[in-house]
Amino acid sequence: MTTRRITRKIKVGSTFIGGESPVLIQTMAATKTHDFEATADSVNKLAESGAGLIRVAVDNSDDVNALAEIRKRTTANLSVDLQENFRLAERVAPYVDKIRYNPGHIHHLDPNTPWQKKVEYLVDVARKYDVALRVGVNCGSIDPTKLTLNRSGDAVSIPSNGDLTKTESIFDPLLASALEHVDFLDSIGFTRYCVSIKSSDPQTVVLVNRRFAELRPDIPLHLGVTEAGAPPMGILKSRLALEQLLAEGIGETMRVSLTVEADQKAEEIQAARLILTNVAAGNIIDPSTPLPKLDIISCPSCSRVQNGRFVELARQLVKATEFAKDYPFKIATMGCRVNGPGETDQADVGLWCGPDKVNLKDGSTPIGSFGYDEVIEKAVALLKNKIDQFNAQHKS
Numbered sequence: 476m477t478t479r480r481i482t483r484k485i486k487v488g489s490t491f492i493g494g495e496s497p498v499l500i501q502t503m504a505a506t507k508t509h510d511f512e513a514t515a516d517s518v519n520k521l522a523e524s525g526a527g528l529i530r531v532a533v534d535n536s537d538d539v540n541a542l543a544e545i546r547k548r549t550t551a552n553l554s555v556d557l558q559e560n561f562r563l564a565e566r567v568a569p570y571v572d573k574i575r576y577n578p579g580h581i582h583h584l585d586p587n588t589p590w591q592k593k594v595e596y597l598v599d600v601a602r603k604y605d606v607a608l609r610v611g612v613n614c615g616s617i618d619p620t621k622l623t624l625n626r627s628g629d630a631v632s633i634p635s636n637g638d639l640t641k642t643e644s645i646f647d648p649l650l651a652s653a654l655e656h657v658d659f660l661d662s663i664g665f666t667r668y669c670v671s672i673k674s675s676d677p678q679t680v681v682l683v684n685r686r687f688a689e690l691r692p693d694i695p696l697h698l699g700v701t702e703a704g705a706p707p708m709g710i711l712k713s714r715l716a717l718e719q720l721l722a723e724g725i726g727e728t729m730r731v732s733l734t735v736e737a738d739q740k741a742e743e744i745q746a747a748r749l750i751l752t753n754v755a756a757g758n759i760i761d762p763s764t765p766l767p768k769l770d771i772i773s774c775p776s777c778s779r780v781q782n783g784r785f786v787e788l789a790r791q792l793v794k795a796t797e798f799a800k801d802y803p804f805k806i807a808t809m810g811c812r813v814n815g816p817g818e819t820d821q822a823d824v825g826l827w828c829g830p831d832k833v834n835l836k837d838g839s840t841p842i843g844s845f846g847y848d849e850v851i852e853k854a855v856a857l858l859k860n861k862i863d864q865f866n867a868q869h870k871s
């Protein structure tokens with residue numbers, strides 16, 4: 476039996492995160508938010524399937540108006556992610572129970588305003604409308620001021636020997652960013668928040684959350700592997716990270732992010748349940764289970780996906796690149812322009828979807844935009860080229 480730690484307990488709508496509450500399962504609606512009837516229907520179905528908190532994407536006034544309609548049609552607990560637009564907080568807060576902000580994004584809008592002022596504003600909104608906050612740190616959008624901190628180069632290459640000293644130098648920017656924000660929130664007397672520190676690499680998720688939990692055992696943690704990809708790999712990566720942490724008693728809420736269609740999002744809840752069942756039974760996955768050397772990541776898709784073919788494209792790419800599974804490259808497939816251009820920068824082969832075309836990148840270098848029917852062939856050719864270079868280098 477796992478002994479769960481006892482953190483602060485925060486109220487989120489009709490439920491709680493932390494304290495002695497059971498681990499809260501979260502997911503996200505991926506319908507178009509402005510289609511409020513479809514989104515409310517999706518939210519209600521996800522709540523019936525066992526999600527205790529459901530995120531809805533909100534980008535603009537149409538989405539805010541839709542959120543008001545969704546609120547009328549559901550009693551489920553709702554959250555939103557502010558992405559870069561922290562000013563939306565006051566408009567969405569009346570309709571939701573939790574707001575997530577990202578310390579790496581909060582710099583972008585009004586760059587001359589200190590981040591502390593922006594967070595104070597978010598706290599004022601949270602107090603006024605009785606909502607909780609999540610400080611959501613993500614490896615794909617690290618606070619730029621933290622990147623120079625004790626960083627030893629490749630942010631996604633984690634030593635497999637468990638050398639904590641070396642590994643800490645990699646996850647330090649994530650950790651430093653989270654710690655800075657929780658210290659600030661505490662200093663202004665606001666404690667109704669949880670923290671997430673996500674990476675697409677399961678081992679990084681384990682190490683950085685474990686360390687954060689050591690330093691701040693009082694703060695509830697939202698666990699997740701970002702861009703884990705389509706099942707079954709997305710489930711495997713999530714199990715590798717989350718089962719270890721939960722077995723150590725760490726983690727008060729969780730989301731398994733899977734690249735699946737909008738009407739299949741209940742798979743995220745089923746995967747979360749599987750993880751909790753395994754942990755409760757003491758039957759966790761062997762942490763040394765190897766992952767293929769070819770790392771394929773993809774976003775879970777959401778309302779912002781610019782073409783409904785994204786999920787199928789991500790799946791096709793997994794199949795089309797099976798031949799390269801033993802090569803140490805990274806492929807990233809992202810559903811839209813919000814996170815696509817930035818999060819593909821660190822991949823060897825990056826694809827991010829536009830309305831009609833898919834943008835293909837070689838690292839941070841754009842290669843071109845291609846139709847949904849032709850981009851897989853182009854991506855495979857790029858990958859083969861990299862494999863040829865790799866083989867040539869390793870022959871000599």
Ligand code: SF4
Nearest residue numbers: 774777780810811814
């Ligand atoms: S990349 Fe775009 S579509 Fe994918 S989850 Fe992020 S915001 Fe949604």
